[in-house]
Amino acid sequence: MAEARSRGPAARPLSPHLQIYRWPITMGTSILHRMTGMGLAFGTLILAWWLVAASMGPEAYAMFESSAFHWFGRLVLFGFTVALVFHALNGVRHLFWDVGYGFKLSTANATGIVVYIVTLALTVLIWIVAYRSMGGW
Amino acid sequence: MSIRTPLGRVRGLGSAKSGAHHFWHQRLTAVALVPLTLWFVWSVARYAGAPHGEVVAFLAHPFNATAMLLFVIAGLYHMALGVQVVIEDYIHREGLKLALLLLVNFAAFAVGIVATIAVLRIAV
Numbered sequence: 001m002a003e004a005r006s007r008g009p010a011a012r013p014l015s016p017h018l019q020i021y022r023w024p025i026t027m028g029t030s031i032l033h034r035m036t037g038m039g040l041a042f043g044t045l046i047l048a049w050w051l052v053a054a055s056m057g058p059e060a061y062a063m064f065e066s067s068a069f070h071w072f073g074r075l076v077l078f079g080f081t082v083a084l085v086f087h088a089l090n091g092v093r094h095l096f097w098d099v100g101y102g103f104k105l106s107t108a109n110a111t112g113i114v115v116y117i118v119t120l121a122l123t124v125l126i127w128i129v130a131y132r133s134m135g136g137w
Numbered sequence: 138m139s140i141r142t143p144l145g146r147v148r149g150l151g152s153a154k155s156g157a158h159h160f161w162h163q164r165l166t167a168v169a170l171v172p173l174t175l176w177f178v179w180s181v182a183r184y185a186g187a188p189h190g191e192v193v194a195f196l197a198h199p200f201n202a203t204a205m206l207l208f209v210i211a212g213l214y215h216m217a218l219g220v221q222v223v224i225e226d227y228i229h230r231e232g233l234k235l236a237l238l239l240l241v242n243f244a245a246f247a248v249g250i251v252a253t254i255a256v257l258r259i260a261v
Contacts, residue, residue, distance in 0.1 A: 034223060037216075037219050037220075037223070038220065038223060040212075040216065041216045041219070041220050041241075044209075044212060044213060044216060044248050045248065047209065047212075047252065048209075048248045048251050048252040048255070051196075051205070051209075051252050051255040051256055052251060052252070052255045054189065054192050054193055054196060054255065054259060055254075055255035055256070055258040055259050057189070058189040058190075061189040061192070062189070065186070069186075081178070084174065084178065085178070088170070088171065088174045088175075091167050091170075091171070092171060094167070095164065095167060095168065098164060126178055126182045127182075129179075129182040129183060129185075130181075130182040130185035130186075131185075133182065133183050133184065133185045133186055133187065134185050134186030135186070
């Protein structure tokens with residue numbers, strides 16, 4: 001008895017797991033919803049930094065801009081945009097599920113694809129508008 | 138409003154009689170954030186790279202200051218509720234879980250107050 005316990009739990013067969021299944025679309029969007037949500041949690045710090053910099057005056061704002069315009073800053077802000085747009089669109093999908101619509105497998109898959117495509121399109125559109133506001137690259 | 142099942146209400150059972158509270162507030166903030174996010178993204182894209190004076194003038198407008206504060210507060214509340222669920226799902230060490238839950242809620246309040254003061258300094 002004591003011996004059996006020391007060897008730990010018996011190696012029981014597992015049901016097929018993450019690496020075995022073909023990734024369903026709904027699994028991808030679900031995991032991405034969590035990941036983008038966590039990313040956006042940290043994004044709130046950037047938002048607060050922007051507002052504080054604007055409130056402090058031109059010098060503080062120039063410091064914020066030099067970080068935001070740096071290539072790494074742009075990369076972070078691009079990621080912020082993708083995460084925000086995806087989480088918002090997929091969130092609307094969740095709200096429809098919450099009231100009982102869109103559960104049919106074919107519908108859930110189709111709306112997932114739509115979310116991916118519209119995320120891409122909106123993100124590009126937002127950055128085109130942003131770069132136009134900045135007057136170029 | 139209550140979104141508990143009729144049976145649950147009649148029995149008076151459930152998690153301290155407020156099981157749906159977290160779920161409901163997550164959705165409440167989610168619905169609010171749909172139009173606010175559209176406004177936010179559009180505004181920030183238009184003011185990207187704008188001179189400091191223009192950004193301040195934008196935030197000083199009562200409508201924009203109100204929308205920005207609603208976005209920040211609804212966003213942070215939504216964030217705290219969401220991150221709480223993620224922590225509860227993945228962190229099983231009781232001490233660490235408690236510490237992270239405290240951190241998330243304190244951070245939400247701290248960032249919210251800082252951002253609110255910043256917007257009010259500009260707008261008022």
